[in-house]
Amino acid sequence: MKKADLSVNFCGVNFENPFCLSSSPVGNHAEMCSRAFDAGWGGIVYKTLNVDTSFKIVMPSPRLNAYHYNDKRFVGLQNAEQITDRTLDDNIMDIKELKRKYPSRVLISSIMGFSDSDWEILAKRSEDAGADMLELNFSCPQMARKDAGHRIGQDYNLVEHFTGVVKKHCSIPVMAKMTPNITDMIPVALAAKRGGADAIAAINTIRAITDIDIDQKVPMPTINHQSGITGFSGPAAKPIGLRFVSELYNSKDLALPISAIGGIETWVDALQYILLGGDTIQVTTAIMRYGYRIVEDMIEGLSDYMIDHGINSLSEIKGSAATKLIDPSNFDTRHQVVSVIDSEKCIGCGQCYISCQDGANQAIVFDTRLRKASVDETRCVGCTLCKHVCPVWDCISTRTVDTRNQSHAAIF
Amino acid sequence: MIRIIDKESICDFKSMHPSMSLRDAVCEAERCLLCEDAPCSKGCPAGTDPGKFIRQIKFKNIKGAARTIRNNNILGSTCAHICPTDKLCEMNCSAMKLEAPINISALQKFAIEYGRQNNLEKLESSSGSGKKVAVIGAGPAGLSTAYELAKKGHSIEIFEKEKMAGGVPAWNIPEFRLPADEIAQDIGKLRDLGVIIHTNQHINTLEEVDKLKSEFDALVVATGLNKAFGLNVFQDAENVTDYMTWLKKIKFSNSEMKTSVANKRIAVVGGGSVAVDCCVSAKALGAAKVYMISLEEGDDLPADKEEIRLAQRMNVIFKSSSMIKSIDMKDGKVSLLRGMEIAWKEPENFNPSNATEVEGTDFSIPVDYVVQAIGTKPDYYNLFSELKLGPKSCFVAEGDEKMWASSGCTFAVGDVVNGGATVVRAVGEGKKLAEHIDKFLARGEI
Ligand SMILES: Cc1cc2nc3c(=O)[nH]c(=O)nc-3n(C[C@H](O)[C@H](O)[C@H](O)COP(=O)(O)OP(=O)(O)OC[C@H]3O[C@@H](n4cnc5c(N)ncnc54)[C@H](O)[C@@H]3O)c2cc1C
Ligand SMILES: Cc1cc2nc3c(=O)[nH]c(=O)nc-3n(C[C@H](O)[C@H](O)[C@H](O)COP(=O)(O)O)c2cc1C
Ligand code: SF4
Numbered sequence: 001m002k003k004a005d006l007s008v009n010f011c012g013v014n015f016e017n018p019f020c021l022s023s024s025p026v027g028n029h030a031e032m033c034s035r036a037f038d039a040g041w042g043g044i045v046y047k048t049l050n051v052d053t054s055f056k057i058v059m060p061s062p063r064l065n066a067y068h069y070n071d072k073r074f075v076g077l078q079n080a081e082q083i084t085d086r087t088l089d090d091n092i093m094d095i096k097e098l099k100r101k102y103p104s105r106v107l108i109s110s111i112m113g114f115s116d117s118d119w120e121i122l123a124k125r126s127e128d129a130g131a132d133m134l135e136l137n138f139s140c141p142q143m144a145r146k147d148a149g150h151r152i153g154q155d156y157n158l159v160e161h162f163t164g165v166v167k168k169h170c171s172i173p174v175m176a177k178m179t180p181n182i183t184d185m186i187p188v189a190l191a192a193k194r195g196g197a198d199a200i201a202a203i204n205t206i207r208a209i210t211d212i213d214i215d216q217k218v219p220m221p222t223i224n225h226q227s228g229i230t231g232f233s234g235p236a237a238k239p240i241g242l243r244f245v246s247e248l249y250n251s252k253d254l255a256l257p258i259s260a261i262g263g264i265e266t267w268v269d270a271l272q273y274i275l276l277g278g279d280t281i282q283v284t285t286a287i288m289r290y291g292y293r294i295v296e297d298m299i300e301g302l303s304d305y306m307i308d309h310g311i312n313s314l315s316e317i318k319g320s321a322a323t324k325l326i327d328p329s330n331f332d333t334r335h336q337v338v339s340v341i342d343s344e345k346c347i348g349c350g351q352c353y354i355s356c357q358d359g360a361n362q363a364i365v366f367d368t369r370l371r372k373a374s375v376d377e378t379r380c381v382g383c384t385l386c387k388h389v390c391p392v393w394d395c396i397s398t399r400t401v402d403t404r405n406q407s408h409a410a411i412f
Numbered sequence: 413m414i415r416i417i418d419k420e421s422i423c424d425f426k427s428m429h430p431s432m433s434l435r436d437a438v439c440e441a442e443r444c445l446l447c448e449d450a451p452c453s454k455g456c457p458a459g460t461d462p463g464k465f466i467r468q469i470k471f472k473n474i475k476g477a478a479r480t481i482r483n484n485n486i487l488g489s490t491c492a493h494i495c496p497t498d499k500l501c502e503m504n505c506s507a508m509k510l511e512a513p514i515n516i517s518a519l520q521k522f523a524i525e526y527g528r529q530n531n532l533e534k535l536e537s538s539s540g541s542g543k544k545v546a547v548i549g550a551g552p553a554g555l556s557t558a559y560e561l562a563k564k565g566h567s568i569e570i571f572e573k574e575k576m577a578g579g580v581p582a583w584n585i586p587e588f589r590l591p592a593d594e595i596a597q598d599i600g601k602l603r604d605l606g607v608i609i610h611t612n613q614h615i616n617t618l619e620e621v622d623k624l625k626s627e628f629d630a631l632v633v634a635t636g637l638n639k640a641f642g643l644n645v646f647q648d649a650e651n652v653t654d655y656m657t658w659l660k661k662i663k664f665s666n667s668e669m670k671t672s673v674a675n676k677r678i679a680v681v682g683g684g685s686v687a688v689d690c691c692v693s694a695k696a697l698g699a700a701k702v703y704m705i706s707l708e709e710g711d712d713l714p715a716d717k718e719e720i721r722l723a724q725r726m727n728v729i730f731k732s733s734s735m736i737k738s739i740d741m742k743d744g745k746v747s748l749l750r751g752m753e754i755a756w757k758e759p760e761n762f763n764p765s766n767a768t769e770v771e772g773t774d775f776s777i778p779v780d781y782v783v784q785a786i787g788t789k790p791d792y793y794n795l796f797s798e799l800k801l802g803p804k805s806c807f808v809a810e811g812d813e814k815m816w817a818s819s820g821c822t823f824a825v826g827d828v829v830n831g832g833a834t835v836v837r838a839v840g841e842g843k844k845l846a847e848h849i850d851k852f853l854a855r856g857e858i
Contacts, residue, residue, distance in 0.1 A: 293467070297467065300468075301475075
């Protein structure tokens with residue numbers, strides 16, 4: 001079997017493939033990380049380090065709640081986890097051990113300090129242990145301290161300052177990991193760049209509430225009768241991650257490589273991030289759910305895609321979808337479509353009719369005798385609501401209307 | 413496993429297994445629990461690894477799924493059509509404890525079709541080992557052994573007596589269960605690896621066998637079961653045939669058979685899967701009445717439940733717990749079967765000698781054709797006297813796993829050893845034998 005070259009050069013570091021663990025319990029210690037490397041992951045962002053002598057971390061419990069949508073389980077994950085609760089010495093020993101065992105794989109040390117000296121210690125000790133890169137965690141949304149995590153990530157002066165401190169004390173490349181809990185990520189990313197960051201990682205988890213116990217009247221996860229607004233990740237977070245990554249890529253001022261994160265499970269998800277500007281890919285929730293083994297399918301699937309499409313290097317396609325994003329004020333409104341229902345495939349449920357009737361432009365005719373739906377083209381505004389609610393995957397399609405010589409309900 | 417019985421396809425002798433759409437496949441794979449220990453994979457005698465290919469489909473690596481099947485099982489497509497999955501991979505599916513087992517055969521079929529449509533690359537043969545192996549018989553066991561040995565870089569030549577490779581699946585399994593193109597596609601993979609298949613090469617004499625032994629480093633006997641049993645009562649009747657001839661004619665002279673069988677009365681003797689194939693095929697040809705006459709009854713019938721359901725759906729008349737006692741002949745043909753119902757003297761012992769006739773149950777059935785499906789045994793065993801002969805003229809298996817027979821550089825595998833099992837088992841045993849021969853050939857080098 002032919003294999004495509006999946007390698008990426010990211011800040012001068014060579015990754016055998018772009019797939020990495022993101023900083024989280026999936027990269028908690030050396031034994032886990034060894035198994036991840038053995039499974040084929042190209043890089044690991046180790047669980048965020050802490051100077052335990054300056055602040056002792058204790059994890060809350062239970063710390064997880066999953067977001068289920070009807071019978072679909074685990075479309076998202078909420079966690080109230082802190083950064084590492086292991087000692088710095090133990091973690092540094094593990095990083096050394098991993099670099100000894102896997103010298104050609106990339107190990108990135110994620111760090112979070114609570115003072116200049118913390119950041120300095122973490123940077124130096126990581127580099128000395130052999131870490132190939134650093135990732136600065138400016139983005140944990142549930143730190144047990146008020147002056148840390150995403151609160152830094154929301155304050156660009158601190159981001160610039162701490163990045164500067166780290167850069168002063170290390171020679172390896174440095175990534176700044178962004179929080180999505182902010183209206184505009186670009187100013188923060190630019191602050192990291194001013195501080196000397198070599199790359200941006202995005203996104204960390206989104207502050208959210210996934211569920212509420214309606215009998216006890218407490219949100220979940222319920223930690224001794226209380227709860228909190230904490231980090232949300234997984235497939236449901238992907239659209240938000242895609243947005244931020246494309247914005248980072250499209251920022252001309254920023255122009256830094258990007259490590260893309262958020263809801264990635266398959267090679268298709270990863271490819272979508274790459275098409276929006278990602279250089280490397282990071283994953284947590286999918287690994288928590290399915291294990292390290294999923295990387296096999298990411299590697300094989302992406303490799304097949306590259307061979308089938310004649311792509312020699314991922315850099316050839318990086319960002320090619322991001323450049324097609326324009327401001328909604330500039331959309332070409334002369335280009336209009338109408339929906340077309342394949343009456344052979346129509347099972348006659350009438351869902352499209354209800355949706356169009358109450359949520360669009362009353363353009364669907366439902367023949368209750370034949371139990372078939374059809375589109376009244378003089379009323380169809382081409383919103384495609386019907387196409388998306390139809391339970392038959394390929395029943396409703398669209399047809400482009402030439403609005404120069406044909407009327408269209410959206411315009412006339 | 414037969415899930416939907418599509419009568420129309422059966423009567424047209426077209427595949428009765430509908431293809432899965434991408435949507436259905438994704439939804440089905442989505443149900444898989446991705447068990448840690450993949451009991452489905454453990455249940456596959458050929459090591460096709462459904463646990464892996466279902467996961468690959470679930471993670472949108474469908475071409476990878478096709479690759480897994482192709483690499484692991486030479487007859488992946490054949491197996492997807494005819495494996496009794498409810499007794500194999502699907503038997504221990506964890507999803508069954510929640511709802512229904514994953515429809516593994518349909519997913520297997522889907523992945524293979526996807527691979528074909530998306531130009532799955534051909535297997536590349538590895539560099540030559542310089543060793544040569546001859547295989548007699550191009551049935552599942554021979555093909556599988558050849559495939560694995562070829563993958564390891566050995567030069568393989570297969571000698572097949574018929575004009576086409578494939579063994580029982582190609583010649584006898586009805587078209588509605590296994591379309592000829594599926595096995596042909598499977599066999600195509602061997603040619604990609606440079607395996608030479610000599611058809612119309614009947615190895616029938618000791619001289620021919622000796623010649624193969626002198627020209628090749630190892631000889632694999634995978635000749636299957638070729639001698640059908642018959643009941644003495646039918647001796648020389650013209651309109652009595654065995655299942656092999658019957659099914660072969662239906663497969664390859666379908667329209668002629670339609671003319672001669674339509675509106676006729678057929679009696680099939682036997683209660684196993686093969687008898688069901690004979691009955692259902694006869695019904696599909698348009699026979700007026702088809703009787704399946706067997707000693708066993710109900711749950712004791714050796715045929716699979718699904719197959720019995722199929723026969724019932726095709727309106728086959730079950731003449732169970734019945735024994736043929738005598739026949740009436742007319743113009744050299746059997747015209748009437750006379751029999752009696754039986755009971756078993758001691759339970760669970762379905763040997764004819766354990767049967768007693770039940771008084772007052774005499775019956776007679778007028779027939780136009782009789783098909784005997786009461787078993788087969790190997791032929792040609794006298795050509796390989798170095799191999800140990802066991803009961804029912806099969807070679808005696810050895811080794812820890814008892815998957816093949818061997819003596820010196822002669823090896824035997826498949827139905828000719830296991831006495832008649834399944835395609836997937838023949839494939840699995842062929843794979844294991846290939847590993848063994850590979851080691852054997854390496855030892856020879858030292
Ligand atoms: C009617 C029927 C239905 C079946 N249905 C199923 C099913 O649904 N699912 C399933 O899993 N299994 C099924 N089986 C069983 C399955 O077909 C066999 O277990 C399998 O084919 C055994 O493979 P084999 O290679 O050992 O033998 P065979 O398939 O018998 O192959 C032996 C080959 O050797 C050739 N040969 C024999 N002697 C010589 C010689 N002297 N020189 C050259 N060539 C020779 C033969 O022509 C043949 O091609 C069925 C069997 C029958 C008879
Ligand atoms: C349980 C859990 C713990 C996490 N811990 C950390 C952490 O210590 N440091 C960090 O930078 N990000 C942490 N994250 C965030 C992830 O690294 C990642 O940015 C986020 O989960 C989005 O990716 P995903 O959808 O693939 O999970 C954690 C996420 C989860 C679910
Ligand atoms: S046993 Fe069933 S649920 Fe488990 S891996 Fe196999 S197919 Fe999936």
